[in-house]
Amino acid sequence: MSEGTVSGAALRILAAGPGVTIQDAGRHGLLRFGVTGAGPMDPLAFALANKVAQVPDGSAALEISMGGVELEAVDAAITLAIAGGNFRVTLDGQAMPSAARLTLEPGSKLSIKAGEEGAWCYLAPCGRIDIPAQLGSLSTHTRSGIGGLQGRALAAGDVLPLAEPKVLPGGAMEIEAPVLKRPGDVIRVLLGPQDDYFNDAEIAAFLNGPWTVSVRSDRMAYFLDGTPLTHAGGFNIVSDGIAHGGIQVPGEGFPVVLMGDRQPTGGYPKIATIIGVDLGRMAQLRPGSVFRFASVSLEEAVAARRAEAAEVVSGWALAPLVRTSLSSEFLLGCRLVDGWVDALAED
Amino acid sequence: MSKPLIEGAIYDAPRFLNSGETALVVEFGRSVEPEISDRVLSLDAAMTALKLPGVRETVPTYRSLMIHYDPLVIDRATLIAQVEEIASRPGTAGGPAxxxxxxxxxxxxxxxxxxxxxxxxxxxxxxxxxxxxxxxxxxxxxxxxxxxxxxxxxxxxxxxxxxxxxxxxxxxxxxxxxxxxxxxxxxxxxxxxxxxxxxxxxxxxxxxxxxxxxxxxxxxxxxxxxxxxxxxxxxxxxxxxxxxxxxxxx
Incomplete structure (x- = not known):
C-alpha cells in the first residue's frame, strides 16, 4: 500500500448498537435560535483521533457508543484513527490496541466494542466523511433530527462516502497518549453560575457526593443519584443559557449534568459547571460509576485547558505493533498490516 | 459571588457569572421585563458587531446574555472590560422591528x-x-x-x-x-x-x-x-x- 489519494471509497456500517453517530466539532452560532450544539461527548479523545488521522481539527468522526459498531471499507483502503474509552478493537478478529491507527482494506472487518470501562470511542477517517452539512455542521442531534445521516443514529447498511481517503504509511500503530489515561473518580468544576441558590453546607454536600451516574443518562444529560441537595430558596429561575458541563439541580435535588446534546437554555439553578478538560472524563463514566466533584478556580481551569491543548498537539506518539530489528526506512516501505495478519494466519 | 438581589429588580450594573471557563453570563436582572430584555439585546447587538477574537457566540435570554468564548484567545478580564465599556454607553435597542x-x-x-x-x-x-x-x-x-x-x-x-x-x-x-x-x-x-x-x-x-x-x-x-x-x-x-x-x- 502506498500513500496517496484513491476515489470511490466509503465506510459501510455492518452493525451498530444504539447511539452511534457522526459528530464534528459541533454546530456553532445557532444556540440563539434554540439549536443544540451537539459535538463530541469526549472532546479530547475526538481531537486526538483527528490529529492522529492527520485531518483538520474538528473534522467529522464516528462517535461510538457502548452499543459498539462493526464496519468495512468499500472500494478502497482507508487509514483510521481510533481513540477514547478503552474500547475493544478487533481487525478481522485480531485484537488491536484500544487507541490505534490502522488501515482498513476492503474485505476486512473492523469491530469496536465497549471494554471494561469507558463509554465513548472516536473513529476518525484519514479523509472526509462526504455528506452534506446541515445548519453548518455534520454533528448529529437525534432529538431534533438534524445533522449526520437524516438526523439519526447510524444503523447497519449505512454507507458513508469518503472524500480524499488516504492510506498513511506505517501500518497498524498504537497511539501512546498519556493524556488519554484520565481517572474519573474526581471531576473538577467551577462553581456557578447559580451557586448562590445553595448555602455553604449544600455546596459542600454537592462537592463531596459521592454521586453515581444513573442509567437514565445519554448524550443530552447525565443524571446523578446520591443524597439530594436542598435549595436555599426557590428552584425555578428565569431561563438562561446552559454551557456544556453545566450542572442543573431541579426541584427534587438530584444534579443533572448537561452534556453535548443539551438544550441551549434552561430554567433550573446551575450549581456548577464542569471544566473543559474534565468534560471527557465525565462523559466516559458509565452508569453505576461513583465519583465526587472538586471545586477549582478559573485560573486553574484555564491552565488545565492550555496544558491539554499542548498535549493534543505533541503529547502523543505512534508505536508500531510489529517489533523487529529492521531499519525504520525498510519498515516504512513494508505492508505491515498484511504482514502482521499473514503471520498470525500461518500459526 | 454577590448575593441575589430582590426578585424583579433590574440591576444597576450587570452581574458577571461564570458558566465554566468558556462561558460568561452577563445578567441584567432576574425577571421577565422588556427593560431587562432591551439591555440584553443591546449588548448582544454590540458584541455581534464587535466580532472580538475568541468570542464564539452569544445567546440572549430573558435576563442575561451568555457569551461563549475561548479563554486561550481572550481572557475573562479582557472580555468583562469590553462588556463594561459597551454597557456604559446609551442603549442601542430601538424596540421591536x-x-x-x-x-x-x-x-x-x-x-x-x-x-x-x-x-x-x-x-x-x-x-x-x-x-x-x-x-x-x-x-x-x-x-x-x-x-x-x-x-x-x-x-x-x-x-x-x-x-x-x-x-x-x-x-x-x-x-x-x-x-x-x-x-x-x-x-x-x-x-x-x-x-x-x-x-x-x-x-x-x-x-x-x-x-x-x-x-x-x-x-x-x-x-x-x-x-x-x-x-x-x-x-x-x-x-x-x-x-x-x-x-x-x-
Missing amino acids: SRWVLPCCYDPEYGEDVGEIARMTGLSEEKVVSLHSGATFRVYMYGFAPGFCYLGGLPPELAVSRRTRPRPPHPPNMTLIGGGLAIVTTFSMPTGWWLMGRTPERMFSPQREKAFLVAVGDELKFEPVDRDTFLSLDARAAAGEVVARREALS
Whole structure:
C-alpha cells in the first residue's frame, strides 16, 4: 500500500448498537435560535483521533457508543484513527490496541466494542466523511433530527462516502497518549453560575457526593443519584443559557449534568459547571460509576485547558505493533498490516 | 459571588457569572421585563458587531446574555472590560422591528387544553381564547429546541402554573402557555405546558432561506382561524410559504 489519494471509497456500517453517530466539532452560532450544539461527548479523545488521522481539527468522526459498531471499507483502503474509552478493537478478529491507527482494506472487518470501562470511542477517517452539512455542521442531534445521516443514529447498511481517503504509511500503530489515561473518580468544576441558590453546607454536600451516574443518562444529560441537595430558596429561575458541563439541580435535588446534546437554555439553578478538560472524563463514566466533584478556580481551569491543548498537539506518539530489528526506512516501505495478519494466519 | 438581589429588580450594573471557563453570563436582572430584555439585546447587538477574537457566540435570554468564548484567545478580564465599556454607553435597542401575526386554530382538536385552562382560571373558553388572541406578545428568546420561541406578554388572567407532570409529545407548531409565559413550538416534544392552539406557521424551516422566522425582540400576535382555514394554511406552509403576516413597526 502506498500513500496517496484513491476515489470511490466509503465506510459501510455492518452493525451498530444504539447511539452511534457522526459528530464534528459541533454546530456553532445557532444556540440563539434554540439549536443544540451537539459535538463530541469526549472532546479530547475526538481531537486526538483527528490529529492522529492527520485531518483538520474538528473534522467529522464516528462517535461510538457502548452499543459498539462493526464496519468495512468499500472500494478502497482507508487509514483510521481510533481513540477514547478503552474500547475493544478487533481487525478481522485480531485484537488491536484500544487507541490505534490502522488501515482498513476492503474485505476486512473492523469491530469496536465497549471494554471494561469507558463509554465513548472516536473513529476518525484519514479523509472526509462526504455528506452534506446541515445548519453548518455534520454533528448529529437525534432529538431534533438534524445533522449526520437524516438526523439519526447510524444503523447497519449505512454507507458513508469518503472524500480524499488516504492510506498513511506505517501500518497498524498504537497511539501512546498519556493524556488519554484520565481517572474519573474526581471531576473538577467551577462553581456557578447559580451557586448562590445553595448555602455553604449544600455546596459542600454537592462537592463531596459521592454521586453515581444513573442509567437514565445519554448524550443530552447525565443524571446523578446520591443524597439530594436542598435549595436555599426557590428552584425555578428565569431561563438562561446552559454551557456544556453545566450542572442543573431541579426541584427534587438530584444534579443533572448537561452534556453535548443539551438544550441551549434552561430554567433550573446551575450549581456548577464542569471544566473543559474534565468534560471527557465525565462523559466516559458509565452508569453505576461513583465519583465526587472538586471545586477549582478559573485560573486553574484555564491552565488545565492550555496544558491539554499542548498535549493534543505533541503529547502523543505512534508505536508500531510489529517489533523487529529492521531499519525504520525498510519498515516504512513494508505492508505491515498484511504482514502482521499473514503471520498470525500461518500459526 | 454577590448575593441575589430582590426578585424583579433590574440591576444597576450587570452581574458577571461564570458558566465554566468558556462561558460568561452577563445578567441584567432576574425577571421577565422588556427593560431587562432591551439591555440584553443591546449588548448582544454590540458584541455581534464587535466580532472580538475568541468570542464564539452569544445567546440572549430573558435576563442575561451568555457569551461563549475561548479563554486561550481572550481572557475573562479582557472580555468583562469590553462588556463594561459597551454597557456604559446609551442603549442601542430601538424596540421591536416587526410585529408578526400568526394564524392560530383554537378548536378543541388543537387547543386541547383550552377547556382545562378555563376550568383552572374560572373563565369561559371563549374568554380564554379572546385574552390569548387579544394579547401582544414579545419574543424574548429562543430555547429548548430549534425555533422554540419564548414569549412574554401573556395576560395575567392566563397565568396558570405548569403541569405537575409533563404530558406526552404534543403535535408540532403549537402555542403553549404555562407559568405566566407562552411559547410557540416547532418539533413535537413532551411538555409541562398547556396546549392553547396550533399555528400553521413554521417558526423553523431548515429549507427556507430564512430558517428562523422571527427576531428576538419582535412583537407577536395570534389571529384565530377555523379548522378549514388552518388546514389550508398548513398545506401552504408545508410547501414552504410563510403564512404569518409581518407588519413593520417604526
